[in-house]
Amino acid sequence: MIVSRLSFLHYRNLREGEFLPDPRMNVIFGQNAQGKTNLLEALWLFTGGRSFRGSRDSELIAFGQDAARLQIDFFSEERDQSAVLTIQNKKRSAAINGVQYGGVMELVGKFRAVIFSPEHLSLVKDGPALRRSFLDGALCQLRPVYAKLLFQYNRVLQQRNALLKDIPRHAELLDTLEIWDEKLAQRGARLIMERSKYVCLLSEPARRVYEGISGAREQFSICYRTVSGEEPQTEEQWRQYLFDLLGRSRREDLSAGFTTVGPHRDDLEIRVDERQARSFGSQGQQRSCVLALKLAEAELLQTLSGEAPVILLDDVMSELDSGRQDFLLHQLGEKQVFLTCCDPETAARYSGGGRFEMEQGRLTVRQ
Numbered sequence: 001m002i003v004s005r006l007s008f009l010h011y012r013n014l015r016e017g018e019f020l021p022d023p024r025m026n027v028i029f030g031q032n033a034q035g036k037t038n039l040l041e042a043l044w045l046f047t048g049g050r051s052f053r054g055s056r057d058s059e060l061i062a063f064g065q066d067a068a069r070l071q072i073d074f075f076s077e078e079r080d081q082s083a084v085l086t087i088q089n090k091k092r093s094a095a096i097n098g099v100q101y102g103g104v105m106e107l108v109g110k111f112r113a114v115i116f117s118p119e120h121l122s123l124v125k126d127g128p129a130l131r132r133s134f135l136d137g138a139l140c141q142l143r144p145v146y147a148k149l150l151f152q153y154n155r156v157l158q159q160r161n162a163l164l165k166d167i168p169r170h171a172e173l174l175d176t177l178e179i180w181d182e183k184l185a186q187r188g189a190r191l192i193m194e195r196s197k198y199v200c201l202l203s204e205p206a207r208r209v210y211e212g213i214s215g216a217r218e219q220f221s222i223c224y225r226t227v228s229g230e231e232p233q234t235e236e237q238w239r240q241y242l243f244d245l246l247g248r249s250r251r252e253d254l255s256a257g258f259t260t261v262g263p264h265r266d267d268l269e270i271r272v273d274e275r276q277a278r279s280f281g282s283q284g285q286q287r288s289c290v291l292a293l294k295l296a297e298a299e300l301l302q303t304l305s306g307e308a309p310v311i312l313l314d315d316v317m318s319e320l321d322s323g324r325q326d327f328l329l330h331q332l333g334e335k336q337v338f339l340t341c342c343d344p345e346t347a348a349r350y351s352g353g354g355r356f357e358m359e360q361g362r363l364t365v366r367q
């Protein structure tokens with residue numbers, strides 16, 4: 001997957017214009033608050049995902065404007081393609097190769113990218129939410145049906161939670177809870193199956209990358225951990241198990257006012273030398289774990305989709321020691337990379353490809 005052009009209009013602080021990237025390495029440097037991350041975020045939005053900064057859609061539109069428009073030309077599936085993303089009235093819509101869609105779901109799986117930013121460095125040590133969103137994000141791009149499934153699961157979950165809050169005031173609603181338990185168990189079972197299959201697939205490339213970083217001195221492993229610790233095998237067994245579990249947790253859920261069990265509480269367990277990296281890993285080991293997961297995500301996307309994703313590295317190089325930086329760049333091989341950093345000296349280290357300076361939302365080619 002190669003991006004040959006990105007243009008923007010009224011997007012964040014980026015000046016109206018276009019960016020013609022190099023097919024391999026693109027280094028975007030500039031001082032703080034100039035628009036480097038905004039540029040990477042613009043590319044990322046074409047994956048169909050939300051902003052990796054957690055921003056609302058309306059925040060993407062330049063101050064004082066009422067709509068933003070982004071366009072990319074890219075080469076994928078052996079042909080030139082294009083996509084337009086419009087953000088207006090608090091929602092996004094997309095056109096792909098001239099066909100207009102009401103939302104952005106259709107973009108999922110068409111344009112693929114892997115983002116690695118400083119926030120990911122706390123993937124190992126923070127709570128499980130970040131690790132679940134790592135799994136969900138990776139799976140959405142790999143299997144667009146997963147994006148729909150996740151959306152449905154979350155919608156049912158919200159409805160069940162709303163009901164849990166209403167029941168104390170309207171006792172007659174208690175009878176309807178079981179219908180939501182059934183729906184949640186059915187979608188939850190599929191979600192768990194998809195996630196645990198993905199973790200199985202990710203495990204080997206991640207182990208291999210970690211071995212490379214640690215010089216084979218340490219053992220790395222991952223596994224999908226459900227909140228209950230149970231491990232039924234089939235989707236039907238999971239459905240039944242979750243349904244029973246929701247029934248057993250009913251009293252607790254009613255007093256908490258939300259659903260306390262299910263895949264929205266699960267975790268990706270990461271171990272180094274058999275010990276939980278979250279509790280026992282050193283800072284360096286935790287960083288190596290994140291690097292291994294991110295690189296394995298990119299490798300798996302390439303193996304399973306037959307095409308390398310675009311790599312977005314937002315300001316991570318300064319956070320890694322030179323050994324890990326070299327390892328990362330070496331592993332990325334032939335992929336198209338967009339790398340941001342602050343100072344021109346760091347930028348000069350990555351020779352070859354394109355060098356661009358971002359100043360107040362304006363991008364200039366520098367050689």
Ligand code: ATP
Binds near residue numbers: 033034035061062358
């Ligand atoms: P750093 O090196 O600190 O990470 P950066 O170059 O990555 O900086 P960005 O985060 O890309 O900086 O850009 C931040 C700038 O974009 C800020 O000055 C911010 O005010 C501006 N900005 C953010 N959202 C909008 C918007 N909707 N409209 C106009 N400007 C915006």
Ligand code: MG
Binds near residue numbers: 314
């Ligand atoms: Mg930034």
